[in-house]
Amino acid sequence: MLSKLKLNQLYFKDTQFVNLxxxxxxxxxxxxxxxxxxxxxxxxxxxxxxxxxxxxxxxxxxxxxxxxxxxxxxxxxxxxxxxxxxxxxxxxxxxxxxxxxxxxxxxxxxxxxxxxxxxxxxxxxxxxxxxxxxxxxxxxxxxxxxxxxxxxxxxxxxxxxxxDVAEVGVQLILLVEDGIRFYSSVLPNLYKFVLKQSQEFSTEALNAHQRTLRMRGRPKIVLARTYEEATEIYYRYKNNVLGVITDVRFPRQGKKDALAGIKLCDEIRREDPFIPLIIQSSEADNAAYASKYGASFIDKNSKKMDVDLRQTVADNFGFGDFVFRNPDTLEKIAKVQNLKELQNIIFAVPAESFLYHISRNHISKWLYSRAMFPIAEFLKPITWDSLQDLDAHRRIIFEAIVKYRKMKNQGVVAIFKRDRFDRYSNFARIGEGSLGGKGRGLAFIDNMVKRHPEFEEFENARVVIPKTVVLCTDVFDEFMESNNLYQVALSDMDDDMILRYFLKAKLPDGLVDDFLTFMDVVKSPIAIRSSSLLEDSHYQPFAGIYNTYMIPYLDDKYEMLRMLSDSIKGVYASVYFKDSKAYMQATSNVIDQEKMAVILQEVVGTQYGDKYYPSMSGVARSLNYYPIGNEKPEEGTVNLALGLGKYIVDGGMTLRFSPYHPNQVLQTSELDIALKETQTRFYALDLKNAGQDFSIDDGFNLLKCHVKEAESDGSLQYIASTFDPYDQVIRDGLYPGGRKVITFANILQHDVFPLARILRLVLKYGEMEMRRPVEIEFAANMDHDSRSGAFYLLQIRPIVDCKEVIDEDLSAIPDEETLFRSANSLGNGIMNDVYDVVYVKTDNYSASNNQFIAYEIEKLNKQFLAEGRNYVLVGPGRWGSSDTWLGIPVKWPHISAAKVIIEAGLTNYRVDPSQGTHFFQNLTSFGVGYFTINAFINEGVYDQKFLNVQPAVTETKFLRHVRFANPLVIKMDGRKKQGVVLKPLL
The missing domain is CATH 3.40.50.2300 (Response regulator)
Structure with a gap:
């Protein structure tokens, strides 16, 4: 039965209370x-x-x-x-x-x-x-x-x-009464009660805004004044009636009928044996009918009639706490106040009591009255008759609650409450201030994943964010003010001194218990990340300016607490370090406006002895400025590495691929490049380092390990391939002997883990919802035995690097203003610090001289490197080709100072544009522009005449080097593959 219900596939859609x-x-x-x-x-x-x-x-x-x-x-x-x-x-x-x-x-x-x-x-x-x-x-x-x-x-x-009934299944209480005086006094009583109850159940909400919205899901009260009106309402909404309160004497078929209420009970009972009924009458004899129909009876003549009514509604309509009772004596066995308590007790309730409640649908009624429609709706049709298996029933209720709570927690910034935060909690805030840039980004992604059910559809992968608690900016303000730190912070002290002062200061009091609760739930190392107001803001690049610390999980809670506090203070102090102050000045921001929120987050990974690291981490961008083959710029690009993401940030050797073409990986397409250009080291957290030597360097407790260590950890199963030196091939997978190469082949080519598919979704929705290109940081962890894993989103930010946003239409620039124009260029951005052009002379050019030309370029390049200058390099054919007949056979070090490399075809010498693998790898790593121009067939512009009339700094048999007094402005639009180099002002 359980498999039929496919609980793991159960998808709860969150109730949109705002539509009620x-x-x-x-x-x-x-x-x-x-x-x-x-x-x-x-x-x-x-x-x-x-x-x-x-x-x-x-x-x-x-x-x-x-x-x-x-x-x-x-x-x-x-x-x-x-x-x-x-x-x-x-x-x-x-x-x-x-x-x-x-x-x-x-x-x-x-x-x-x-x-x-x-x-x-x-x-x-x-x-x-x-x-x-x-x-x-x-x-x-x-x-x-x-x-x-x-x-x-x-x-x-x-x-x-x-x-509202059609939208989410809101419940209603049907009041049948024609006495004006009577319903005039009952209605205020009932409404007061229902609204008070809805105030209480709204505490299940995770923040104040949600709480107010949840109250819209309270049961409605509907008044009927005749038998016909009552039955019409009942039949129309019978699946949503929480209970019926009825008088006995009221009009039926146009006349007062002394037993209309009893006839109504009879009709409703035939439809539904368990719906709660309350009969109220001023004639005490009618109490006999009440017991016949299993209804409660209220005497209208009683002095405390309103109290009786409230109590009866509370007991029977699913309001208040859920009370498990002994079916024979009706005495109380257990009481639960909220969903979490129900989840904890469900397996402990005695069988006979459990059976009594589920066979009467009490649990779904209680959930309905508390406006938990998705789960109530799901459990209502699973009746005792349909299942007939107590243990299965308990499991279904338990799993449905877990699923619902996970869904409720996702995409919502909850207020951190110690009694509420548990392993199903996702994202909570401490404090009332701002979440800062990264915090907002995380809350945004969490919400995005929740809104798109496709993220649920991966069989062997969960897409989530790590458990996160944000200390909002007001905690930072309180810390700075209560410790009088502004004077120190804004002084010219060196970074070490500032850090010392901050470490001596005291965090606000209430935080200790919150931290202990968080550590208790997470039970893994914790990352302490900066989330400042300016960081990841939409209009200025502020990434990577502040510190991020990681601390190991320790059994000694107080030692861990000390490290956690030190790390938070370290992040706070980093706002006032020299580099940050300089950066503030450079971006014309005022340091007083910068406020810091801090993110506490579980570190994604697995423990291997004294090391801790994830199976992979990476950065994905929704724009690819160096598409090869059939890739398109808008399909994005990903850099992937084994271990912690710091390796990527520090510019380590990563594996680059397009999520739409995961089996075309340039680096692994040729043997020698795969051996030379793949990852050999990785970062892991050192679990032995308990932070006694806390430092301004946030990587003080990270280990830089060799890939060989990961092999002995057993973490390379689907990540590495093996080089077979005898056959000179690389085989996907791990084999004894032979060097291990980090290719991620089983994941990218054989889809053991749906990484490429997840990244396609994340980039698509991220860009769609941010309305601009995005960059996403992620990490993933795989369980080698079950071939399943979890994909964690760590951060999303818009790509706003000023050199990367080109709003101009380059094709609108007139040809006469351009020195070079290409409609087939690679790279993106604007450069205005290049003054030099080195070009191969085309008069009497012959491919047989290509080797000599390569030597001359190498010499010139050395001079550029020595002077710290860059240049534009122009020549015929393929650059970097090993076949001297196809192009000039330069190696990368010989042209490493070039900022733009131009491949210019000649009439009698035309080669298809292409980049050698190594060459291309370096273009992308160093962000160099590459233009292809064939001016003689009107593909682009190359104004060689203009260059020929300029005086040369150096001229050899094959080359000319021209330097201008004003810079050349280079513009490349990576999306449209257009590039121009504008003529300088003379």
Whole structure:
């Protein structure tokens, strides 16, 4: 049965509470003579009383009241203000509220109109003889403002009922009663109770905003005044009725029927044996019927009738705590207050009690009343009759709760609560300030993954963010102020001194217990990352300026706490280190505006002896400026490495591939390059280093290991290939002997882990939702036995590096302003610090001289390196080709100072543009531009005449070197593969 339900595939969609209760009553028109209006206000203002009533129940949007006493005034106001409700108070004298009401209804048929009348013998008689068809409800005013609240809520419930039930399955309580006095006193009582309850269950929400929204999911109250109206409502919404409260004597088939309520119970019971029924009657004999239909009975004559009703509703309609009872004695066995407690107790409840509750659908009813619609909806059809297996039933409920709680926690920044934070919690904040740049990015990705169900569809991979708690910026402010640190921070002290002062300072008091809770749940090493206000902001590159520390997980909690506190202070101090201050100046930011939030996050990885590191980490970008073969720029590019991501940030040798073409990896396409250009070292966290020598260098406790160590750790299973020296080939997978090469072949070529597919989704949605190209940091961990794993998103930021954003249309630049133009270029960005051009002379050019030309270029390149200058290099054919007939056979070191390399075809000498593997690898690593131009067939521009008339700094038999007084401006648009070099100002 369990497999049939496929619980692991169960996908709960979060309830969009924001779509509920969308129709509201904002403006109420009150028609009453001044005396009645005064009575109603009872020397006070109705607005104010209603406002207080709303705020005490955490409700928003209290309505505004406008009061008039004549029909003319009423019609004038109605013409100018969109009213949502009209309340008429029929009084004595010339104001005939009934006829005014009827007239208004004739003009505004959609407008709900209610009669609110003080009760007296005369009025009762009059109501009996009036035509009341124009009025939605008649209420009896007993001087209680609560009644106004319930009138407004009753009409709002009626307006939203159909939509909200269809949208998420909101529940309703059906009240069947035709006695005006009676429902006028029951409704305020019921609403007060339901709203109070919804205030309590809204604590299941993870933050204040969600809490207010959740209250919209409370059960609605629907009033029926005849048998036919009651059955119509019941049959229409029978899957969503929480319970029925009914009178006994009310109209049926147009006449008062002394047993209408009993007939109604009989009909409902035939449909549903377990729905809670409450019969209320002023005739005590009717109690006998109540026991016949398993209903509760309430005596209307009782002095404490309202208390009895509240208690009975609380006990039977699933409100309040869930109480497990002994089915024979009904005594209490256990009580749960929230979902977490239910999850913890579900396997411990005695079988007979569990059976009693599930066979009556009590659990799903309790979940419904608490507005947990997805899980209630899922559990409701799984009845005892359909399953007949207690253990399976417990497992289903348990797993559904786990799944639901994970879903609820995802994509939401919860407020950190010690009793709430557990292994299903994802992201919480401590403090009220900002989350900072990285914090916002993480919350954004978490939410993005939740909204797109495709992320759930990988069979052997979970896509998640690591468990995260953010210390908001107000914690930083408090730390700085309470320790008087600004003077030290803004002084010219060296970094070490500033760090010492910060380490001596004290963090705010309440944090210790929060940290202990967090460490208890995470049970793994923790990364302490900066998340400043300016970092990863959309408009300025601020990445990598501040420190990120990692600390090992220790059994000694207090030692770990010391390291955690030191690391947080270290991140705080790094805002005021010399480099940060210099960077602030360079980007014209004011250091006082910089505030630091700190992210505490589990480190992704596995423990191997005294080392800890993930199977892989990487950086993915949604734009690829060096597409090869059939790759496209918009398909993005990924750099992947074994171990911690610091290796990539530090510029280590990574594996580069396009997520749309994971089996075309340039570095592993040729044997010699695979051996030379793949990763040989990796970073791991040193679990022995307990941070006694805490330092400004945030990598003080990281180990730089050789790949051989990973082989002995057993972490290379799907990541490495083996070089066979005898056959001179690289085989995918691990084999004894032979050097291990980090190729990720089993993952990229054989899809053992769906890395490429996940990255395609993440880049697609990341770019779509940020509306700009993005860069994403990630790490993944694989379980070698089960071939499954988890993909962790660590950060997302827009690509805003100024040299990388080209808004200009390069094709609009006139040819006469360009020295070079290519419609087939690689690379991206703007350079304006190059003054030199070195070009191969084309007069009398012969490919047979290519080797000599290579020597001359090598000599010139040495001079450029010595002077620290760069240049544009132009020549015919393929650069870097080993075949001297196809191009000039330079090696990379011979042209390493070139910023742009141009391959210019000649009439009689045309070679298809192509890059040698090594050569191309270096282009991408160093971000060098590569233009292909064939000017003689109008593919691009190469104004050699302009160069020929400039004086040469150096001229040899084959080469000319020209230097300009002003810089050449180079612009490359990697998306459109266009590049130009503009003529300098002469």
């Amino acid at each position: 209760m969308t129709r509201r009553i904002f403006n109420v028109l009150l028609i009453a003579n001044p005396y009645d209006a005064f009575m109603l206000e009872d020397d006070g203002r109705v607005d104010e009383k209603i406002f207080n009533e709303y705020t005490s129940l955490s409700l928003r949007y209290p309505p505004r009241f406008s009061q008039v006493s004549t029909e003319e005034e009423a019609l004038m106001l109605l013409a100018n203000i969109p009213f949502d409700l009209v309340i008429c108070m029929p009084g004595i004298g010339d104001n005939d509220a009934f006829s005014i009401g009827r007239h208004i209804k004739a003009c505004y048929s959609h407008l709900p109109i209610v009669v609110l009348t003080p009760f007296s013998h005369g009025i009762t008689k009059r109501i009996a003889n009036e035509d009341l068809s124009a009025f939605d409800y008649i209420f009896c005013w007993l001087g209680n403002t609560d009644l106004l609240l319930s009138i407004i809520k009753l009409i709002e419930d009626k307006m939203n009922l159909e939509h």
